[in-house]
Amino acid sequence: MNEAIERAGCRYTGERKLCGALLRRLGVSGFLLLALMFGGCRKPVQEPVTITFLDPEWSHDLEVRRPLSAEALQEFTRETGVLVKHIPGPETAPDQLALTEGLLKKGAVTPDVYGIDVIWPGILSNYLIDLKPYLSSGFAEQDPVVLAGYTVGDRLVAIPYHPNIGIFYYRTDLLEKYGYSLPPRTWDEMEKMAAKIQAGERARGDKDFWGFVWPGADSEGLTCLGVEWQADEDGGHIIESDGKISVNNANATRTWERAARWVGSISPPSVTSYQEWDASNAFWITGRAAFFRGWMSDFFLTHPLAVPYRDKAGATSVPGGRVARVATLGGFGLGISKTSAHREEAVKLVKFLTDREARLNTERAQYEPPARPEAFELPTLLKAYARVYKPGENQGGGVVVRPSNIAGAKYDEVSEAYARAVHAVLTGKAKAPQAAADLEKELVRITGFATSRQH
Ligand code: GLC
Numbered sequence: 001m002n003e004a005i006e007r008a009g010c011r012y013t014g015e016r017k018l019c020g021a022l023l024r025r026l027g028v029s030g031f032l033l034l035a036l037m038f039g040g041c042r043k044p045v046q047e048p049v050t051i052t053f054l055d056p057e058w059s060h061d062l063e064v065r066r067p068l069s070a071e072a073l074q075e076f077t078r079e080t081g082v083l084v085k086h087i088p089g090p091e092t093a094p095d096q097l098a099l100t101e102g103l104l105k106k107g108a109v110t111p112d113v114y115g116i117d118v119i120w121p122g123i124l125s126n127y128l129i130d131l132k133p134y135l136s137s138g139f140a141e142q143d144p145v146v147l148a149g150y151t152v153g154d155r156l157v158a159i160p161y162h163p164n165i166g167i168f169y170y171r172t173d174l175l176e177k178y179g180y181s182l183p184p185r186t187w188d189e190m191e192k193m194a195a196k197i198q199a200g201e202r203a204r205g206d207k208d209f210w211g212f213v214w215p216g217a218d219s220e221g222l223t224c225l226g227v228e229w230q231a232d233e234d235g236g237h238i239i240e241s242d243g244k245i246s247v248n249n250a251n252a253t254r255t256w257e258r259a260a261r262w263v264g265s266i267s268p269p270s271v272t273s274y275q276e277w278d279a280s281n282a283f284w285i286t287g288r289a290a291f292f293r294g295w296m297s298d299f300f301l302t303h304p305l306a307v308p309y310r311d312k313a314g315a316t317s318v319p320g321g322r323v324a325r326v327a328t329l330g331g332f333g334l335g336i337s338k339t340s341a342h343r344e345e346a347v348k349l350v351k352f353l354t355d356r357e358a359r360l361n362t363e364r365a366q367y368e369p370p371a372r373p374e375a376f377e378l379p380t381l382l383k384a385y386a387r388v389y390k391p392g393e394n395q396g397g398g399v400v401v402r403p404s405n406i407a408g409a410k411y412d413e414v415s416e417a418y419a420r421a422v423h424a425v426l427t428g429k430a431k432a433p434q435a436a437a438d439l440e441k442e443l444v445r446i447t448g449f450a451t452s453r454q455h
Contacts, residue, residue, distance in 0.1 A: 049082050051345050054103070054111040056089030056096040057162060057332050067162060067299050068353070076352045082345045085110075092275055093117060093220035097412060100124065104337055112340035113349055115332040116158035118149040118401075119220075119415070122408035125152040128335040132156045134347045135354075143381065145399055150333045152408070158333030159354050165379045165399065166228060166327030167296040169283060172314045172374055174201070174290050183316045183376060187232070187258070190291060190319045194266040197290040206288070211266035213279040213289040216259075218423035221276050223402060223415045224328040225293060226422045229255035231400040232321030236452075238418055239403040239443065244452035247418070248440035253432035255321075256425045263426055272426050284309050293318060295330060298384045301375070302364050314374035317397030326400040327379050413446045 073084045089096045104127035150158040170183040174197050184190035194211025201209035215221035235252030239245050283292035284307040318327040336346045364384035369375045377396040404411040421439040424430035
């Protein structure tokens with residue numbers, strides 16, 4: 001009997017008693033049935049724990065753009081004995097949020113660790129653990145603006161991992177060819193340079209060449225751009241940090257109208273359907289644009305993509321306007337699901353990844369910039385190559401944030417409404433002042449906040 005119980009896979013006292021009782025009732029002919037039933041009752045105490053990490057930064061472009069290497073995760077496994085299943089996310093920010101929110105809301109046991117976009121904490125805070133008690137050190141080095149993005153009330157729902165910042169890429173060969181020694185610092189300069197380069201390249205026979213590509217689809221990427229354009233011209237931040245809806249103002253709508261003029265003149269008509277990757281491909285892969293508004297983190301600054309136009313590209317701060325030169329803060333932090341069955345191991349992974357990043361950032365700050373890609377007046381948020389600036393020199397652009405902290409759980413609705421309004425102006429379906437007035441009403445309905453014109 002004992003041997004049969006053993007062979008049925010029951011090793012522990014409780015299981016053995018139950019096995020014995022069942023075997024006696026069913027007879028030896030029931031052995032097979034028991035083996036099937038109890039095959040799964042071996043406690044996997046010897047098995048290593050596996051945790052799952054849903055990593056939206058690692059999206060559809062699985063080869064060239066992979067900020068977290070398999071080797072780093074293997075090192076974690078060697079140090080801790082914990083295995084990691086590293087899974088990519090969907091392509092666009094709204095799809096990434098839908099997947100993440102869906103899993104967390106239904107209380108999924110896995111993933112354990114999630115990459116959290118800086119705009120999601122208010123939406124997901126109920127489903128993520130407070131990381132403060134687990135991560136006592138390391139806060140001092142964090143940029144306060146980045147840290148604030150991941151803080152809801154007094155809870156730290158994700159720890160900054162890869163802050164990303166809007167960046168302006170330019171073709172160094174074309175700047176030289178058309179007699180420009182520097183990339184544009186303002187949108188006005190950008191427009192003139194883009195038009196001249198585009199006309200020249202077309203005259204040379206490249207009929208499908210464009211001055212400027214950017215993610216103009218009705219999506220989160222457009223909200224990022226709109227926030228930059230508006231802040232540059234004193235057009236506010238959609239909703240201000242005091243909870244006032246400010247979007248319905250002439251400075252803001254003028255920037256939407258200016259961008260609408262780019263469509264079909266210096267930017268392809270189809271730019272209004274470009275997701276982030278479409279704009280990126282037009283610049284890096286097919287090389288049919290002189291300028292591109294994309295993203296950069298310290299990681300990608302020091303690990304340029306292996307793409308066709310890499311050696312002909314430079315990076316600088318996004319151009320500015322009358323009152324400011326800023327780029328939108330983006331990027332991902334790391335959060336842990338409240339319903340993870342392996343919280344302890346998940347905390348270990350988050351610590352491992354953020355410690356590793358801190359170490360790499362210290363190293364990156366010492367890097368000498370490579371000759372190419374040229375790095376010129378990079379945003380101040382980027383720490384790699386910080387040494388290129390001498391005192392008094394222009395340090396590059398600052399940071400602007402989307403109104404995700406103030407909008408909290410409603411941020412996705414706010415951003416969707418905003419992107420839809422700006423997109424309607426870009427595609428000529430609405431006039432900017434009317435679109436802003438309608439949007440204002442919609443934002444009042446969504447958030448319950450007052451407008452900045454009400455007292
Ligand atoms: C980038 C940013 C992210 C932003 C997204 C919008 O991935 O890191 O913060 O939400 O672009 O498309």
